[in-house]
Amino acid sequence: MHDPDPLALLSATARTAKSSVIRDLLEHAKRPGVISMAGGIPDPDLFPVEEIARAAGRVLAADRGVLQYGLTSGEVGARMAVAPLLGHEPDPERVLVTTGSQQGLDLVAKVLVDAGDVVVAGDPSYLGALQAFRSHHADLEAIPVDEAGMVVDVLEERLEAGLRPSFVYVVANFQNPTGAVLSAPRRAHLVRLAERFGFLIVEDDPYGQLRYDGVAVAPIGEGSDHVVRMRSTSKVLAPGLRVGWTEGPRWLVDAMVIAKQSADLHTSTLSQAIVTELLGDADWFADHVAAIRHQYGIRRDALCEALTTTLGDRISFQRPEGGMFLWATLPGVETMPLLATALENGVAFVPADAFTIDAHRPHTARLSFATVDPEDFTTAVERLAAAIDAC
């Protein structure tokens, strides 16, 4: 008898897949006493726990069917419930409920990508999306991101030089990790390119509801069949429910439904029913979003003020108008070695290179303000300053 040989048995994908840098980092950031600006998670104190508990009680009392096997595409009511996150009433045949919007990213890659197909993503981008695309053997093409989001002119040059992507992945509102908003002219430009070159735009929008000031930019390509929209309850209700949506052309949604059937049959019907109740109460949901927006806005302000007060011109950053992240550059300071010292000093962040594809941004870091107590930002930034001094 011999033990199984993992190297012989694992698939090529599984042999090359790596655990994410974020996940490994979070282990250190969880130590007691560390003020963590490393996480990409919402504040549990802002979850509407009582309302979720009441909704769970109501839906379970009303219909035991809420615990039965369900439609792979999601219950019709749950599909329609995404309306306030889309800003329009969707056609339910164009909507799929997913197990978090992460599953939407996985399924869209599964149905669109053959090995070696190109997927375009901003550089930097949300790591979980890049992992999902790579797990389906996509070749990632990196397009720089600046203060106004993806630099669409660079994409146009590459398309004219022959680039033919399956899709372009974009987080247009308060992008993770940069906090940037894709400008209105770039949104329009991107749609024109999609129509001219025949690719899809996968628009992921977990943070769109969390705008603290400034004016909302109109959604990318409203009414265009070239846009696939992903929405999520993770930042506006609670991530543990694992409910997201994909809205897109029917041929794509149909293919994703078939792929989802073998992936997990359907998303928790209990979670779907809870989310349907809460998003269906339009007044309550609007008030709830206003309340969490207020709380996160206070934290954004407190972080910006502490950075300016304590670090002055030793740091440069764009004040994010929403979301959870601030993208800061520390001229002359390498953020990867800085992190180890910062953790010793009791503060955590994520170095920019954790999120980059081709670019190397040694002096930049992502600071998340979502889970820090407003009173702790001064201490957090003082610890960061001390770590900079010690580096």
Added chain:
Amino acid sequence: MHDPDPLALLSATARTAKSSVIRDLLEHAKRPGVISMAGGIPDPDLFPVEEIARAAGRVLAADRGVLQYGLTSGEVGARMAVAPLLGHEPDPERVLVTTGSQQGLDLVAKVLVDAGDVVVAGDPSYLGALQAFRSHHADLEAIPVDEAGMVVDVLEERLEAGLRPSFVYVVANFQNPTGAVLSAPRRAHLVRLAERFGFLIVEDDPYGQLRYDGVAVAPIGEGSDHVVRMRSTSKVLAPGLRVGWTEGPRWLVDAMVIAKQSADLHTSTLSQAIVTELLGDADWFADHVAAIRHQYGIRRDALCEALTTTLGDRISFQRPEGGMFLWATLPGVETMPLLATALENGVAFVPADAFTIDAHRPHTARLSFATVDPEDFTTAVERLAAAIDAC
């Protein structure tokens, strides 16, 4: 401007994937007045709805963290909660919580199968498993199933002739669709072959708790590193929670955790907490399983009696000792055309060929007794008999 071209954009997998026959059939079986023996679903009247509602209330009141992002491998308590379904206390490092055991089937294929690798499955088999394996480009090798489960002698012949599978998929207890139990000698034989030829056994056991008479057969290869076990709450609590488990060698579970991270980050933490509460109350869980076993046993008996009384020697079947399915042969009657007539007469079942890989079993059908009222079996079988007469 032109519309996106699905044929040009869809991946090879997505272009060839087909919706399942079961799903299309269930549409007809849902018509009012039809007694459906077609479904593979448990009876919602047997879901412990009040206990699930109370558990939801308790876990939400105790810890808001139950709604936060969680570990990709599952909360430690939720991993340990599988103990009563495994029959032993697991090492949590060898366990992964999945979004239903369907996700376990998808992930195990994702991490073990390169395009063209062989996966062995019984013929017939659970369709959802075959779909998951095919979606990862596995070549399926079909091994016949008889009254004592997979015919392991045939597998041995093929292995000796050079077959080298990534893994062998087996539902050893009350297999869907045949209801067969893999015999003890065949279980031992299969493990010897796995050790000799270096493959894994993926043992999926959604029905193991539902034994109505006879003696339980010892689990396949206890303690063997060649066995990967999948368990599920879908048939003992409720499928809508979407909680399953995979237990296996650590190298495999680690690879599946990485694959799951990009698939859906983690399974609903609320569902995990509910399941942990209910399975953790050992006395309650044992009583609950005994109660649903009793109810399903009554239905198994009622179906067998109605078939014998009404159809006599026009039908042959093995009385299943558990599970939800009875596999019946109607000599001289083709079950695919019979289905259309049966639906007109107000009764539904699934023709055997919906579940086969290579075999053609034109005269056989799967009858599910799980969701039929015991008083309705006589009528159901009379309608079936009338359809046979009319064919």
